[in-house]
Amino acid sequence: xxAYQRKLDIRNGCVDLxxxxxxxxMAQLISGLFHEAFxxxxxxxxxxxxxxxxxxxxxxxxxxxxxxxxxxxxxxxxGSLAVHGTVNDIAMAGAKPLYLSASFIIEExxxxxxxxxxxxxxxxxxxxxxxxxxxxxxxVVERGKADGLFISTAGVGVVPDGFDxxxxxxxxxxxxxxxxxxxxxxxxxxxxxxxxxxxTEIVSDSAALNDxxxxxxxxxxxxxxxxxxxxxxxxxATLNEIALQSDVGFHLQEEAIxxxxxxxxxxxLLGLDPLHVANEGKLVAIVAPExxxxxxxxxxxxxLGRDAADIGEAVADDHHFVQMATSFGGGRIVDWxxxxxxxxIC
Amino acid sequence: MKYADEYRDKEIALxxxxxxxxxxxxxxxxxxxxxxxxxxxxxxxxxLEDMLPNNLRMIHGPGCPVCVLPAGRIDMAIRLAERSEIxxxxxxxxMRVPGSQGAxxxxxxxxxxxxxxxxxxxxxIRIAEENPEREVVFFAIxxxxxxxxxxxxxxxxxxxxxxxxxxxxxxxxxxPAMQNILESPDIRSIGRVEIDGFVGPAHVSTIIGxxxxxxxxEEFGKPVVISGFEPLDMMQAILMLVRQVNENRHEVENQxxxxxxxxxxxxxxxxxxxxxxxxxxxxxxxLGQVPYSGLKLKRAYAKYDAEVRFGMNELRVDDNPAxxxxxxxxxxxxxxxxxxxxxxxxxxxxMGSCMVSSEGACAAHWTYGRFRDHQQRRAS
Ligand code: SF4
Numbered sequence: 255x256x257a258y259q260r261k262l263d264i265r266n267g268c269v270d271l272x273x274x275x276x277x278x279x280m281a282q283l284i285s286g287l288f289h290e291a292f293x294x295x296x297x298x299x300x301x302x303x304x305x306x307x308x309x310x311x312x313x314x315x316x317x318x319x320x321x322x323x324x325x326x327x328x329x330x331x332x333g334s335l336a337v338h339g340t341v342n343d344i345a346m347a348g349a350k351p352l353y354l355s356a357s358f359i360i361e362e363x364x365x366x367x368x369x370x371x372x373x374x375x376x377x378x379x380x381x382x383x384x385x386x387x388x389x390x391x392x393x394v395v396e397r398g399k400a401d402g403l404f405i406s407t408a409g410v411g412v413v414p415d416g417f418d419x420x421x422x423x424x425x426x427x428x429x430x431x432x433x434x435x436x437x438x439x440x441x442x443x444x445x446x447x448x449x450x451x452x453x454t455e456i457v458s459d460s461a462a463l464n465d466x467x468x469x470x471x472x473x474x475x476x477x478x479x480x481x482x483x484x485x486x487x488x489x490x491a492t493l494n495e496i497a498l499q500s501d502v503g504f505h506l507q508e509e510a511i512x513x514x515x516x517x518x519x520x521x522x523l524l525g526l527d528p529l530h531v532a533n534e535g536k537l538v539a540i541v542a543p544e545x546x547x548x549x550x551x552x553x554x555x556x557x558l559g560r561d562a563a564d565i566g567e568a569v570a571d572d573h574h575f576v577q578m579a580t581s582f583g584g585g586r587i588v589d590w591x592x593x594x595x596x597x598x599i600c
Numbered sequence: 601m602k603y604a605d606e607y608r609d610k611e612i613a614l615x616x617x618x619x620x621x622x623x624x625x626x627x628x629x630x631x632x633x634x635x636x637x638x639x640x641x642x643x644x645x646x647x648l649e650d651m652l653p654n655n656l657r658m659i660h661g662p663g664c665p666v667c668v669l670p671a672g673r674i675d676m677a678i679r680l681a682e683r684s685e686i687x688x689x690x691x692x693x694x695m696r697v698p699g700s701q702g703a704x705x706x707x708x709x710x711x712x713x714x715x716x717x718x719x720x721x722x723x724x725i726r727i728a729e730e731n732p733e734r735e736v737v738f739f740a741i742x743x744x745x746x747x748x749x750x751x752x753x754x755x756x757x758x759x760x761x762x763x764x765x766x767x768x769x770x771x772x773x774x775x776p777a778m779q780n781i782l783e784s785p786d787i788r789s790i791g792r793v794e795i796d797g798f799v800g801p802a803h804v805s806t807i808i809g810x811x812x813x814x815x816x817x818e819e820f821g822k823p824v825v826i827s828g829f830e831p832l833d834m835m836q837a838i839l840m841l842v843r844q845v846n847e848n849r850h851e852v853e854n855q856x857x858x859x860x861x862x863x864x865x866x867x868x869x870x871x872x873x874x875x876x877x878x879x880x881x882x883x884x885x886x887l888g889q890v891p892y893s894g895l896k897l898k899r900a901y902a903k904y905d906a907e908v909r910f911g912m913n914e915l916r917v918d919d920n921p922a923x924x925x926x927x928x929x930x931x932x933x934x935x936x937x938x939x940x941x942x943x944x945x946x947x948x949x950x951m952g953s954c955m956v957s958s959e960g961a962c963a964a965h966w967t968y969g970r971f972r973d974h975q976q977r978r979a980s
Contacts, residue, residue, distance in 0.1 A: 509610075527645075575971045582613050582831050584647020586968040 274394025329457030440531035461535030473552035477545030503571025636801035637664030637959025659931030660961035674699035809864030885953035886925035
């Protein structure tokens with residue numbers, strides 16, 4: 255694999271169409287940049303696919319595309335996000351994530367240096383989550399046909415026998431737990447959008463939640479009915495989905511829902527609701543009331559669950575409303591977002 | 601959520617709610633219209649309705665500049681944006697507003713029109729500078745609050761000698777619309793709701809002051825309290841209205857004295873009257889033609905007026921005949937009284953003005969309050 259004459263000029267070079275052509279340049283890019291960053295025995299074999307052992311239990315598989323803009327944001331970049339997002343989707347099944355694939359669609363002209371940073375943070379994110387990126391793909395498209403870089407990742411993992419978390423499992427009386435403050439990722443991203451740059455200290459919460467989930471599973475066992483990571487659409491969309499699928503409603507206490515003051519202020523400024531804003535390192539767990547205390551304590555004992563809170567309960571409701579007692583003393587619905595969340599003008 | 605905000609203190613709120621309950625007389629109704637969509641939004645979002653006595657009803661007025669924009673004006677903007685030389689700059693919340701036959705700026709953009717979402721008037725100027733070979737049009741919209749920034753932008757374009765920049769002006773004025781609610785020919789057909797007082801918009805009054813509302817207080821005998829948008833502001837304003845009603849007073853009071861004066865912002869007012877003049881008529885979605893309620897650019901600024909510059913023709917489109925917006929905006933009906941509410945008309949597929957922006961009466965009720973309809977049905 256060391257037969258390429260010239261090394262990539264990472265500092266000054268950029269991706270051109272030859273890097274997607276299947277020829278030497280592409281091999282150079284893959285080995286010089288991606289293999290370097292992801293480094294593991296499967297990739298080193300250089301096959302178009304990777305074979306791996308499967309332990310006992312049921313397999314879980316998921317896939318996701320990442321098209322975030324800007325590519326670099328406070329607290330992460332598209333690469334770490336692509337690993338965290340897929341790891342989390344697997345972890346939400348109560349599964350142990352094992353292997354990932356990564357596919358890159360790169361716009362002609364994309365700087366090697368940026369690509370390297372992104373690949374390295376993917377490698378780093380994968381290592382610290384205990385997963386391996388074992389296969390991948392690279393395509394280069396003409397300038398103007400992609401917004402810099404798109405990544406899509408797929409992942410597989412294994413759920414222990416007898417464990418079955420699913421969106422239709424919520425029961426009346428179950429508690430709703432969340433692992434921490436809401437809206438950090440969405441606000442961090444928005445603060446860096448062109449036209450919208452505002453001053454904030456908020457960084458994305460992008461993180462792999464599998465370790466937190468493992469601790470929760472020990473504490474709650476089968477008392478955990480289901481878990482979801484409230485990404486796009488925020489907590490509001492997640493709970494509305496679960497309400498429909500489980501044929502229940504939810505009753506939340508606004509006062510109990512943790513939101514950082516900076517996030518609340520930014521949302522206020524933009525006319526957004528933190529309950530609709532995206533998260534990338536938070537989870538919602540619906541758990542049986544008997545285990546709620548133990549699960550919550552386990553969450554709080556983990557660095558990614560320090561601000562975990564019990565925010566409400568599942569109730570009987572034919573209309574599947576997610577209702578909330580406002581911190582002001584009134585009541586309201588927490589609805590899906592209609593369309594994209596757009597800042598309002600007045 | 602833990603907002604450490606002095607204007608959202610629960611204890612004070614509960615105290616105010618208790619005072620309001622104690623001071624309202626059980627035997628009489630209190631019907632207050634909040635004109636401004638920002639107030640409607642605050643009422644719904646904080647669930648204030650639950651804290652008010654049953655005989656006190658808040659009527660959601662027409663005060664959202666996005667909602668009241670008629671479909672015809674959206675169609676005009678779409679036609680403009682479809683011209684290849686034009687970049688149309690708009691605020692995000694206009695993108696989904698329906699024009700005729702389900703058209704919208706969002707859909708026009710998807711079909712290839714160059715429509716850019718901007719967050720401030722300055723962005724539009726920047727885009728004009730960056731694209732000297734194109735024509736950049738800013739879709740200006742809003743009440744008295746947003747008019748001064750548009751004026752400033754025209755001044756800036758003048759100073760920078762930008763020759764490819766113009767404004768599609770849709771600025772409207774609040775006092776004529778309030779007057780229209782109280783006395784307009786439509787009232788004969790849809791009926792009149794008794795309104796016992798108005799919660800006046802604070803942001804508008806930071807510009808125009810409280811003086812323009814004195815006319816209402818005197819002419820129509822209606823109390824007006826200018827109120828801020830925080831939930832505590834609203835509760836306090838409501839209490840002030842209750843007191844005026846109880847004491848048979850009809851004055852303009854200013855709850856928002858931390859930012860509003862009687863005369864408003866003189867410089868801003870001057871700037872606006874330098875550049876804009878009244879239109880004889882302007883159509884409001886749900887209210888129809890309202891005399892002297894809209895602004896256009898003065899002739900001296902015609903080159904910045906997209907309507908003149910591109911020979912835009914006024915387009916008129918009728919709203920869905922089943923839509924009850926007119927009656928809802930005047931407080932005669934509630935959203936649930938409309939046959940279309942929640943069936944064909946939802947925030948995803950708005951049919952009428954009240955459902956268009958989150959601040960419209962129907963959208964606010966749908967998004968935050970519709971659980972109450974089921975509670976009421978169950979209770980009765
Ligand atoms: S529900 Fe829709 S159609 Fe009916 S009044 Fe409201 S906005 Fe108009």
